[in-house]
Amino acid sequence: MPRKKRRTFSTSQKEQAVKICLRSSKSIAQVARDLDLPENSLRNWVRQAKIDEGGPSEDGPLTSEEREELKRLRRENRDLQMERDFLKKAGGLLRQGELVAAKAYEVIEAEKANFPIKIMCKTLGVSRSGYYAWLKREPSQRAKANEELSAAIVEIFDDSRGTYGSPRVTEELEAQGFEVDRKRVARLMAKMGLSADLKPKYRAVDTEPTAELAANVLDRQFDVDEPDRVWVSDITYIWTAAGWLYLAVVIDLYSRRVVGWAMADHMRAELVLEALEVALGSRKPSDAGLLFHSDQGAQYKATRVRETLDAEGITCSMSRRGNCWDNAVAEAFFATLKREHVYRTIFLTQDEAMISIAEWIGIFYNGQRRHSTIGYCSPVEYERNYYAELTASQAA
Structure with missing residues (x-):
């Protein structure tokens, strides 16, 4: 069945129909039927005409x-x-x-x-x-050469996991048989947003009240016998073409599951609080108590973070100054994240990075990736087995 054409009406048609309607004792519906017009359209024309008669006004409907x-x-x-x-x-x-x-x-x-x-x-x-x-127009020889060179540059940059700058990329290109100078390589890399600037520029952290340092209660006791007994937390940075992105995570030591994470373009205490709130929103601390371990970063020393931990009855633990081994599990997680995912991807925007990393953590790392420390189970599977065994033992 052919589609019915949508009717259109000229200004004069609308004006005439409105005048007929206003002067007639008939209802708008009857006039519309008589003139073979859509009733709703005629009602709108009449309403607008009445508004127009009132003239411009600061309040009320607009004139035509x-x-x-x-x-x-x-x-x-x-x-x-x-x-x-x-x-x-x-x-x-x-x-x-x-x-x-x-x-x-x-x-x-x-x-x-x-x-x-x-x-x-x-x-x-x-x-x-x-x-x-x-x-x-056909692309020039120079344009074609740049296209071929750019493809080779991207491949070399990806193979280096984003660590090669223009000097090393140029050396690798020459080793592959390209005749090219470093300035041209640098120009093409800049055009594609490829940078090996792996160290983030210093960003001042907003100063805020801080609490006293907590003792190293965890003391590298990374083997835990139940979920939600010990959480460890840390912050890392992720490079994107739009600027540095900061990631805070909270990891359950029993299953190595990332139970909370947050990302932002800053590394203030709010970042830690958001990751902690995510964890607390889906997890219940063990009846035996919960230990929260981190390094001595300003974010973790912030009074607001300590107050949140105290309010939830969570014990705070901190690594010794400058000793990364005290928080080795969190450090190992970041190394895995970057080696297996971040260094294999070029993030053009921070939103793109956030979505990609959240998917990697929530779907792959927690739900699929086999972890050697927990018998080559995924963290989700390891916790599921724990609760199945617990239920069976209680029923026995």
């Missing part, structure tokens, strides 16, 4: 003229927002000085799924006809 003005302003605002968002992405290109049309076209091509071509051309000062003409 005001509605048209609002549409225009919204359209302009939408275009301005898109221009602003596009400028953020193209800012590096614009800061290079004189804009080369070919570079502008490359940016437009890369972002055409996110922004209208018309707006991008206007923002970068190039014509749409020029862009479409550029699309039909």
Whole structure:
């Protein structure tokens, strides 16, 4: 059955129908039937006409003229927002000085799924006809060579687990037979957002009241006989093209399960509190008590963290100063995370990293990955076996 065409009405049709309706003693429904008009449409036209007769007003419904003005302003605002968002992405290109049309076209091509071509051309000062003409041209030999070189660079960078800068990448390229200088490699790496800057720049942590250091109650006693008896926690950093991301985890020592985690672009005490709250939201401390162990980081010494632990009846334990072995389980987890997942991936945004890491922890590490310390079971399976045995022994 052919689809019925949607009816449209001119301004004069609407005005005439409204006038007939207002002058008639008939109901709107009857007038609509008589004029073969949609009843709801006619009701809307009549309502708008009455608003228009009242003139502009600061309160109440908008007149037709005001509605048209609002549409225009919204359209302009939408275009301005898109221009602003596009400028953020193209800012590096614009800061290079004189804009080369070919570079502008490359940016437009890369972002055409996110922004209208018309707006991008206007923002970068190039014509749409020029862009479409550029699309039909064959890539230059230099462009083809750069494409091949870029692919090789990405492969080398990935193989190095993101640790090679342009000097080492250049050496590896030359070993593979490429004739290339380091400046060109550095330029292509920068264009693709590849950086071997593995050490995060120093970020000042907001100072806040801190509590006294806790004793090292755990004392490297990593073998625990029941879940939720000892939790260990630590913070690490993850590189993304959009900046450093910080991850805090809480790990149950019995099963090695990550029972709580949080990620943010800062490493303030809130990061630890969020990870702790996630753990407490899904776990119940053992009847024998719960020990929470960490290093002596400012976040863990924060009064708010200690108050939260005290309120939950959790005993606080801290590693000796500068001794990473006192928190070896958390350190080992971060090493596994980075070796098996982070170093195999280039995260363009922090949101992308958050989703990917959360999936790796929640689905793979906790639920699937076999852990040598717990008899090559996954943490979830190990806990399931514990509670099955506990239930069986209580029923006996």
